Amino acid sequence: MSKGRFGQFGGQYISETLMNELYRLEEAYEHYKNDAAFNEELNTLFREYANRPSLLYYAEKMTKDLGGAKIYLKREDLNHTGAHKINNVLGQALLAKKMGKTRLIAETGAGQHGVATATAAAFFGMECEVFMGRHDTERQALNVYRMELLGAKVHPVDTGTRTLKDAVNEAMREWSCRVDDTHYVLGSVMGPHPFPTIVRDFQAVISREAREQILEKEGKLPAAVVACVGGGSNAMGMFYNFIPDEGVRLIGCEAAGKGVDTPETAATIATGTLGIFHGMKSYFCQDEQGQIAPVYSISAGLDYPGIGPEHAYLHSTGRAQYVPVTDDEAVAAFEYLARTEGIICAIESAHALAHVIKTAGEYGKDESVIVCLSGRGDKDVAAIARYKGVDLHE
Amino acid sequence: MSRIQDAFLKGKCLIPFITAGDPSLDKTVEYVLAMEEAGADIIEIGIPFSDPTAEGVVIQEASLRALQGGFTMEGLFDAVKKIREKSSIPLLFMTYINPVHHYGYDAFFAKCKELSVDGFLSPELPFEEKEEVAEVAKKYGVEVISMVSPTSEKRIERIAKEAEGFLYVVSSMGVTGVRTQFSSNLEETIKTIRSVSKVPCAIGFGISNPEQAAKMAGISDGAIVGSAIVRVIAQYGEQAKEPLKEFVASLKKAL
Structure with missing residues (x-):
């Protein structure tokens, strides 16, 4: 091998x-x-150019509104150039x-x-x-x-x-x-x-910082860390230093597009099969002839028919869980964060947020969940407006 | 000795490439037979793929036409069966690895054996990943063709020592397609290969006319011509048989 x-x-x-x-x-x-x-x-x-370490922000209003786990946002959106x-x-x-x-x-x-x-x-x-x-x-x-x-x-x-x-x-x-x-x-x-x-190693700075920051703020590890997954770089960065912490759930949110039961999806773990493409063996969305399937998501950053091999491995061992999130859910989360916390996040990151909005209530109030806010949403404003039927062009 | 290596014993080999299913699998059968008639020694049949990362525009577009025309693996095997009813020319499958992985390696190579397909080549299986198919290909007697490129340097010996069938020597950097310049270290590459292996070498990538084919076959054992063939088919579509025969004959004559 x-x-x-x-x-x-x-x-x-x-x-x-x-x-x-x-x-x-x-x-x-x-x-x-x-x-x-x-x-x-x-x-x-x-430190001097990219604005690290990025903040671990306690989203108090969201936490109160959702009535479950304490929600923390790892603010990769505040990095220079606006993303991880x-x-x-x-x-x-x-x-x-x-x-x-x-x-x-x-x-x-x-x-x-x-x-x-x-x-x-x-x-x-x-x-x-x-x-x-x-x-x-x-x-x-x-x-x-x-x-x-x-x-x-x-x-x-x-x-x-x-x-x-x-x-x-x-x-x-x-x-x-x-x-x-x-x-x-x-x-x-x-x-x-x-x-x-x-x-992964260069992105691992995200979880290296986040692990220290949460221990400082909460005195204990989070119940879960959540990130969106296309190829999976912010998720791998967010997961990496928590992998040995068995009590910390690792949750990747894939772009389901219009739904995993439709052809207009990019959720690789949910709909893909084992294959070899772009230099790696992993899971890919493919048709019955082994041709790579056209995929779809509202998010251009998650619109990819494969997933990184280490994610495929974490999925196969059960260490990480991967869940699909639709366009509609992501757009709702995008708007929710803007109104609740005054933060306009990337539509990619909104996929992770949407899952947390759905599941926060399943955690105890003494538990915390970290969401990787992988990017800021300025780039998405016009596209979201169009999605909502507003005739706005840049 | 394999049927592929037998072909090289007769002299310089001309190895045309054709994308299966472009414009249709029936035409693939007709064009393969026509190319044999015009003097081809070995024929490389390309299995179309949605994302052919090692191909230039000409073969990318041919792959797309084939897939849009409803290409399937079963259809391909039927077509090869029809070829085999009339011809025993050595055949190679050139393919990206995913469609074969998806079909199942065992089932795929069993089909190759059944249809007397002699060789298998994938641009996505470098030396390090050979074992992905090596064992099962061997089980069914299909030779896995290895590639050497202008950047292979010290890897050449290692690759050549384990080579089967023939070595596919990539003429220059980049993807397939017409070009005017070839790598300057080709002769040296061939010399290195010959110092460690008796396996024949054929040069491919960018050979588009009889002069280039003659030159490349002159320093090696054969010339592989892909995009230039596919371009004739793109131009003439269903009526490519005669122009294709003429072009292949002109290449063969030059060797």
């Missing part, structure tokens, strides 16, 4: 052309992850710089990872090209302009469903054309080894 396995999941199902580059990346990462100077540089960037994506991107960009790369490429769905990559490229003085499904460039037009402002070139992708998976396809194709000076900043805990591990 190849390296980079989580149980049977993961692996390196990728073209020969990229294999040596993956080895070089792994070697560099194994070296720098234990390098004091590298970590000092990254931590300084986190910056954690991984700063780590990978710094690593790429150490490897002598001068050009970053990335895929993006909602645009948050693309914006984060464009930001890091600007900061480190590197070239940047971002691949984004044409459909996503239309529903997230502001993020396209943001990336361009930051000096990145955005390539709309016109193949397939014109969403996130097609953007990944195109970024992989581009990387196989040019590896010498180029690092592919993969945006989630997916793809061939070593990406799922690297991305």
Whole structure:
């Protein structure tokens, strides 16, 4: 069995052309992850540039209104560039710089990872090209302009469903054309080894902080931590340091779109089967011929037909639970948080919130639940307005 | 000796690639037979996939046409059965791994054996993941073709030592499709392979005309031509038989 396995999941199902580059990346990462100077540089960037540590906010009004567990929000939305994506991107960009790369490429769905990559490229003085499904460039037009402002070139992708998976396809194709000076900043805990591990480690800062913060505030561990899952990077970051804490439930919220009993869904654990795609063995939404199924979610960031291999593993062992959340539920949660706490969160994060709104009452009042608020919602306002039938265009 | 390696004993091999089901599986049968008649030595049949990450635009579009035309694995096996009624040319399946994983490795390779499909090739199974199918392919006597690329460096020897059938040497960086420049280290790559293995080498990716085919087969044992063939089919659709024969004959003549 190849390296980079989580149980049977993961692996390196990728073209020969990229294999040596993956080895070089792994070697560099194994070296720098234990390098004091590298970590000092990254931590300084986190602190001085990205606004870490992010707050663990006690949502008192929500807690009172829902009448169950104490709800805490891990405010990744307050990071520079407005989402958890910056954690991984700063780590990978710094690593790429150490490897002598001068050009970053990335895929993006909602645009948050693309914006984060464009930001890091600007900061480190590197070239940047971002691949984004044409459909996503239309529903997230502001993020396209943001990336361009930051000096990145955005390539709309016109193949397939014109969403996130097609953007990944195109970024992989581009990387196989040019590896010498180029690092592919993969945006989630997916793809061939070593990406799922690297991305998880850079995102693990979320749970490293949250675990300390909750112990300080509550004097005990939470009953559950909850995060939305597309590829699964914020969820993996939110779960990671709680995995050994067996009493802490880990709950991932998948995008059910219009429902898991409809074809318009992106809930991989609920509707997918074991497969191999984008370099990894994991669960994928696929048809009866093993072709990758077109998926749908209101959220461009969760609109992906697969899930990272470590999530597949946590699901298979029962350590984490994955639940589907529909568009309607997510939009209701999005509005609820705005009115209750005065926070406009990303529609992705609203999927996690929706599950907590549904289940908070099942916990005791002395228990706490942490929700990863993975991003802010400015980018979603126009799309939500349209969803609600308001004719608003950016 | 396998039927694939026998083909290389007769001289430089021409290995055209065709996307199964583009424009229809009936046409795939007709075009495979036509290419054999025009001089093809081995034929690579591509199983279409929704997300062919190693392909350029030409084969991406052919895959899409095939899938939109209702391609199924069962349909493919029926088509190969029809080919086998008339021809014993060595055949390879080129495929992304998910449709085969989904079909079931055992059932898939059992079908290959039943239909005398000689080889199997997937751009998603590098050396490290070979064992995904190695055992079951061996059980049914199907040779798993390995790839070597311009970035393989020290991996070449390891890959070549365990190679079966022939080695697919990728001509240059990037995805499949027409190009004017090939990697400058091809001759060296072939030399390295030959120092550790007797397995024949054929070069593919981007070979689009007789001159390039002659040059690539000149430094190796054969030329694999994919996108240029698929482009003829894209242009002529249901009426591609004659232009295809003409093109394949011109490639073969140049070798």
